[in-house]
Amino acid sequence: MAETPAAEPKIQHFSVSGTWKGDGMGCGTLTLPQGSVVFPIGGARELGGCGVGANPEEILLAAVAACFLNTWAIFLKKLQVDYPTPSVRVTGDLGPDPAGGFKMLSATVHAAVPRSLLAGDREKVEKTVRLTEKYCITSKVARAAMSLHVVVEEM
Numbered sequence: 001m002a003e004t005p006a007a008e009p010k011i012q013h014f015s016v017s018g019t020w021k022g023d024g025m026g027c028g029t030l031t032l033p034q035g036s037v038v039f040p041i042g043g044a045r046e047l048g049g050c051g052v053g054a055n056p057e058e059i060l061l062a063a064v065a066a067c068f069l070n071t072w073a074i075f076l077k078k079l080q081v082d083y084p085t086p087s088v089r090v091t092g093d094l095g096p097d098p099a100g101g102f103k104m105l106s107a108t109v110h111a112a113v114p115r116s117l118l119a120g121d122r123e124k125v126e127k128t129v130r131l132t133e134k135y136c137i138t139s140k141v142a143r144a145a146m147s148l149h150v151v152v153e154e155m
Helices: 056-078 115-135 137-145
Strands: 017-021 027-032 037-042 087-096 102-113 147-154
Touching: 056 087, 056 102, 056 115, 056 137, 102 115, 102 137, 115 147, 137 147
Parallel strands: 102 147
Antiparallel strands: 017 027, 027 037, 087 102
């Protein structure tokens, strides 16, 4: 009997558009089609930018945070962990790039978990975090470029 070939996974396409006015001290906007979100962007003041809006470094960390939260919510539900409002804080370190300029050296996802939840089922909570770390699309991309750590923090 012939084996039926597996269906090819469907490729998903995403896009973001942006505009900029001025030189490196200028500012701009990004438009995200889902939800028609428009937000201001500008270079970090510490790097000689205008300091208005979100800077690229913050946007990178925000992408990791958003993906981690979305993926974590999936695994919290799958493993039946009662934590309907997960929260994270993502920090990053920027440093000199030997090739010139700067680069993100590392990032850390601080997964905040209530003390009572950790006391009741730390093993299951930590499993949801490990699975999230494994499957979060954006953190996989970030990990390919820099050191990425995830820590569970009691709150």
